[in-house]
Amino acid sequence: xxxxxxxxxxxxxxxxxxxxxLALLHTILLHRSTGKFHYKKEGTYSIGTVGTQDIDCDxxxxxxxxxSSEELDRVIRKAVSEFxxxxxxxxxxxxxxxxxxxxxxKKSRWPFSDECxxxxxxxxxxxxxxxxxxxxxxxxxxxxxxxxxxxxxxxVEVINRHEYLPKMPTQSEVDNVFDTxxxxxxxxxxxxxxxxxxxxxxxxxxTMRRLIKDTLAL
Amino acid sequence: xxGDLSPQDKKDLDKFIKFFALKTVxxxxxxxxxxxxxxxxxxxxxxxxxFNLAIKDIPEVTHEAKKAxxxxxxxxxxxxxxxxxxxxxxGDSMELETWCLEMNEKCDKDIKVSYTVYNRLSVLxxxxxxxxxVTPAYKLSRNQGHDYVILYRIYFGEVQLSGLGExxxxxxxxxVGTPVGTVTLSCAYRTNLAFMSNxxxxxxxPIMGIIVDHFVDPxxxxxxPANMGQPCNYRPPDEEDGGPFAxxxxxxEVCTTSFSTSPPSQLYTSRxxxxxxxxxxxxxxxxxxxxxxxxxxxxxxxxxxxxPAQPPHGADAxxxxxxAPNTPGSSGDDDGLSQSGDGRSDGRRxxxxxxxxxxxxxxxxxxxxxxxxxxxxxxxxxxTAASLDLPFAAFAPRGLDSEENDPMVHPPDSPASSSxxxxxxxxxxxxxxxxxxxxxxxxxxPAFSKDDxxxxxxxxxxxxxxxxxxxxxxxxxxxxxxxxxxxxxxxxKLAVYEKNIxxxxxxxxxxx
Numbered sequence: 042x043x044x045x046x047x048x049x050x051x052x053x054x055x056x057x058x059x060x061x062x063l064a065l066l067h068t069i070l071l072h073r074s075t076g077k078f079h080y081k082k083e084g085t086y087s088i089g090t091v092g093t094q095d096i097d098c099d100x101x102x103x104x105x106x107x108x109s110s111e112e113l114d115r116v117i118r119k120a121v122s123e124f125x126x127x128x129x130x131x132x133x134x135x136x137x138x139x140x141x142x143x144x145x146x147k148k149s150r151w152p153f154s155d156e157c158x159x160x161x162x163x164x165x166x167x168x169x170x171x172x173x174x175x176x177x178x179x180x181x182x183x184x185x186x187x188x189x190x191x192x193x194x195x196x197v198e199v200i201n202r203h204e205y206l207p208k209m210p211t212q213s214e215v216d217n218v219f220d221t222x223x224x225x226x227x228x229x230x231x232x233x234x235x236x237x238x239x240x241x242x243x244x245x246x247x248t249m250r251r252l253i254k255d256t257l258a259l
Numbered sequence: 260x261x262g263d264l265s266p267q268d269k270k271d272l273d274k275f276i277k278f279f280a281l282k283t284v285x286x287x288x289x290x291x292x293x294x295x296x297x298x299x300x301x302x303x304x305x306x307x308x309x310f311n312l313a314i315k316d317i318p319e320v321t322h323e324a325k326k327a328x329x330x331x332x333x334x335x336x337x338x339x340x341x342x343x344x345x346x347x348x349x350g351d352s353m354e355l356e357t358w359c360l361e362m363n364e365k366c367d368k369d370i371k372v373s374y375t376v377y378n379r380l381s382v383l384x385x386x387x388x389x390x391x392x393v394t395p396a397y398k399l400s401r402n403q404g405h406d407y408v409i410l411y412r413i414y415f416g417e418v419q420l421s422g423l424g425e426x427x428x429x430x431x432x433x434x435v436g437t438p439v440g441t442v443t444l445s446c447a448y449r450t451n452l453a454f455m456s457n458x459x460x461x462x463x464x465p466i467m468g469i470i471v472d473h474f475v476d477p478x479x480x481x482x483x484p485a486n487m488g489q490p491c492n493y494r495p496p497d498e499e500d501g502g503p504f505a506x507x508x509x510x511x512e513v514c515t516t517s518f519s520t521s522p523p524s525q526l527y528t529s530r531x532x533x534x535x536x537x538x539x540x541x542x543x544x545x546x547x548x549x550x551x552x553x554x555x556x557x558x559x560x561x562x563x564x565x566x567p568a569q570p571p572h573g574a575d576a577x578x579x580x581x582x583a584p585n586t587p588g589s590s591g592d593d594d595g596l597s598q599s600g601d602g603r604s605d606g607r608r609x610x611x612x613x614x615x616x617x618x619x620x621x622x623x624x625x626x627x628x629x630x631x632x633x634x635x636x637x638x639x640x641x642x643t644a645a646s647l648d649l650p651f652a653a654f655a656p657r658g659l660d661s662e663e664n665d666p667m668v669h670p671p672d673s674p675a676s677s678s679x680x681x682x683x684x685x686x687x688x689x690x691x692x693x694x695x696x697x698x699x700x701x702x703x704x705p706a707f708s709k710d711d712x713x714x715x716x717x718x719x720x721x722x723x724x725x726x727x728x729x730x731x732x733x734x735x736x737x738x739x740x741x742x743x744x745x746x747x748x749x750x751x752k753l754a755v756y757e758k759n760i761x762x763x764x765x766x767x768x769x770x771x
Contacts, residue, residue, distance in 0.1 A: 072385050076311045077302040092298035092313040093388055104392045104401075106385075109300045109313075190393040194430055197386040201433030203379055225300035 045161045047199050049192050052168040053101075053185050054178065055135070058128060060098040061189060062121040062165065066141055066233075067096075067107035068193050069163055070117070072200045073143060074108050074228040078219070080212040091226055102186035105193070110226045117233075124235040128169060131237045135169035139235040145207050146217040146230065155217075157232075160205055163196075264438050268372040272437055275372070276332050278309045279380050280339050280360055283387060283444065284324040284413060285314055287341045287358050290391035291400040291409045291491040310381035320411075323489060327413040334362050335440060340419070342412045343396050343491075348405070354422035355396040355409075356448035361418070363443060367436030379435040383444060386433045394430070394448045400491065409491040424451040 053061050076089030092109035107114065121139070128135040143161040172178050207229065210218045219227045264272070289296055298313035308314075324339075333339045338361040346352040370376055391397060400409045420427065432444040756763075 068389050071389065072382055075381075076300070079303070088311045089303060090301040090308040090311055090313045092300040093385075094297045095295035095392065097295065102398070104295070104397065106388045106392055109298060193389050193393050197390060197432060200382065201386055201431075203382075203435075209374075225302050 044159045045199075045204060046164070047162070047195075048164045048166060049195060050166040050168070051185070051188060051192065052170060054172055054181055055129060055169050057098075057100045057181075057185055058125045058167060058169060059118075059121055060101050060103075061185065062124065062139055062167070063096075063107075063117060064098065064101075064103060064105040064189050065163075065165055065192055065196070066117050066121065066139075067114075068105055068196050069141055069200075070113065070228055070231070071106060071108055072196070073161075073231070074110075074113075074226045075219075077221075077225065077227050078215060080215075084211065086212070089225070089227075098186075100182065101189065102183050103189045105189075108226050110223060112223045113226060113228065120233040120235075127235065127237050128167065135237070136167065137169075137235060137237040138164055138166045139233065140164045141231055141233055143229045143231050148217065157230075160207060264372070268438070272372050272376065272439060273332060275377060275380060276437075276442065277328075279384070279442070280328065280333055281316075281321055281324050282309055282312075282314050282384055283339075283358070283360055284341055285316055285320055286384065286387050287343070287391060288317065288320045288411050288491055289315065290388075290397065291343055291411065293400050293403045293409065293491065310377070310384050312381060312384055314384070319489070323413050327415045329415065331415065333360050333415075333442070335364055337416060338362070338418050340414050342414070342419075342422075343400075344410050344412070344422075345396075345399060345403075345407050346410055347407045352410070354424075354449065355399065356394055356446055357418065357420055357423065358444070358446045359418050361443045361445070362440040365436065365441040366438055367441070368438050370436055370438060372438065376435060376437050380442070383433040383435055383442075387444060390430060390432050390446065394446060395450075395452070396448060403491075411489055411491050420447050423447055423449040426450050 049065060051061055051065075071093070074091060076091050078086045078088060080086045093106050094109045095104055096107055097104050124137065124139045128137045131137070141163045142159045144157045144159040147156040147158055149155055170181075172181055207218045215221060218230060220230050221227060298315060300313065301308075328339065331337060338359050340360070341358040342354060343356045343358070344352055344354045396409070399407075403409050427447050427449050429445055429447045432446065434444075435442045
């Protein structure tokens with residue numbers, strides 16, 4: 042089974058990085074999260090309800106929708122904030138990439154550890170620019186808002202092709218497919234990683250941080 | 260085609276499509292209400308949320324949608340459309356977008372209805388949530404209120420896109436294949452917003468005088484032609500009211516659609532705030548038909564309102580006196596030019612209160628600076644900047660005055676009366692001629708004041724120096740005369756130079 046890979050590129054000002062990343066990551070996760078599963082006796086299950094929330098950006102003329110889950114929001118914000126710090130520390134011509142990977146765990150027999158098999162990877166390439174004056178910043182606000190709108194349409198387009206999705210698991214397998222650690226929603230298992238490249242395009246400092254969402258880290 | 264589908268599946272599929280259509284309408288209309296939507300996630304399934312999404316049901320909207328569907332389902336050739344349009348307070352309207360839920364013949368026989376189709380419809384609704392915040396109408400709907408409102412209209416049947424103008428764009432939200440056809444959700448939105456470029460759609464309060472339709476019904480009145488839309492506004496109900504729109508009560512196994520919100524007690528509540536009569540009166544006063552260049556807006560920018568000079572009516576005087584205690588300049592201070600630095604919506608009211616009247620209202624015909632009080636009648640005479648005897652009067656915005664009125668050319672006479680207001684604005688020197696005889700007249704000329712003693716003013720000076728007298732050496736007869744003299748004296752000069760040639764040579768050698 043091949044892993045689906047999608048790349049989105051955005052060019053933003055330094056102060057817009059956080060909101061742009063949040064907007065895109067949350068839009069993807071909105072589509073890749075379900076309500077909490079509650080398994081019943083006969084092998085059937087019922088699904089909880091996912092609420093949504095409109096979030097206005099402060100530095101971009103844009104509003105995005107995310108799932109109403111404070112826990113999930115905290116996790117994503119933490120990852121984006123680390124990415125943003127790494128980007129700003131790398132220098133003024135910051136270029137970087139943050140990736141959201143959905144994977145499935147495949148149990149292996151001892152002594153081999155579980156395999157993580159990605160089935161969908163979203164890579165968001167970020168190009169940070171510096172603007173000279175307030176007028177340019179105002180234009181940038183609007184332009185980045187429009188660009189993010191286009192990216193959301195791209196995301197929706199890909200997702201609505203309804204290509205491979207992991208099968209709905211039985212109760213024993215649910216942790217191999219979904220992240221069940223959150224109280225209110227259940228996204229597919231995912232991990233976020235980022236890497237920073239310098240202005241020449243070579244990855245001078247490949248800082249790979251893995252935020253592993255599954256509890257087993259063998 | 261339906262033979263392969265079990266009756267239960269068929270029934271489920273019909274139900275899914277019906278509630279999908281209703282939820283689609285809810286999402287679209289709620290996204291155009293103008294406020295942020297927030298619903299809570301719930302881990303324990305209540306069984307009342309279709310597609311496992313917390314989407315509120317506004318009863319009016321459900322009612323409208325059901326009315327449009329009239330018991331049918333979106334099918335091939337029968338699309339359900341939600342049209343979003345904008346209507347200004349002046350009555351102009353424009354279609355902004357049309358959301359279409361269509362069905363085509365392409366079937367997916369192998370798909371599982373109760374599971375895959377349901378989940379995919381859920382994903383499609385999430386996509387709809389995301390896309391409704393992306394189209395241009397979203398920003399417009401967030402700014403609705405004073406100048407315009409957003410309306411929606413649901414219809415069933417053929418899709419009509421002609422009202423979207425030229426060059427409209429289409430965005431496809433998604434498709435879901437089912438055994439009876441493929442459900443497609445898309446949006447066609449207008450890109451040509453030229454109609455709106457002349458209007459002001461700012462969030463701030465409008466400048467006074469632009470909305471003059473106080474006595475016209477607001478666009479969201481309950482009498483409305485049938486083909487116009489419903490307003491996209493909704494006030495959460497405060498009370499348990501039976502109302503005409505009780506919650507949806509379809510009973511089925513999987514979900515009910517109703518939330519326990521009680522229907523609103525009032526249909527079509529309007530959130531448009533209109534100016535009160537007093538303010539509109541004052542608004543009209545600002546534009547009573549005088550030369551607009553003479554009037555400065557008193558709305559957002561504050562500043563001076565130059566009003567026609569008319570002896571105030573008894574009512575006016577009464578009002579201004581009444582308001583005097585509230586005004587900063589009532590004691591005759593030099594606050595006539597005070598700015599209205601208040602908040603925008605309050606500025607209108609305050610501006611009315613801040614009228615400053617000279618101490619002798621009847622006498623001050625010639626010149627004053629007076630703010631207009633609310634309820635003041637519309638005066639009929641005009642004032643020109645020339646008649647205002649202020650230091651900067653010459654620079655006050657004026658219309659197409661002829662040169663006779665131009666104070667730069669003809670300095671106006673000194674004022675006849677001395678109201679306390681004028682005293683504060685003028686230096687004492689310029690009114691010297693009018694002072695009492697006991698005082699010694701001091702020839703005090705402050706900068707920029709009009710100086711009646713000097714006959715020449717800038718204009719005259721300029722004109723004179725445009726025509727200077729000829730230089731003496733350039734006049735023709737003199738020049739020719741001197742030329743002749745020069746020629747005559749040349750031989751004598753040459754003789755002298757030849758005599759002294761040795762001296763010249765020694766001088767040149769010295770220099771080298």
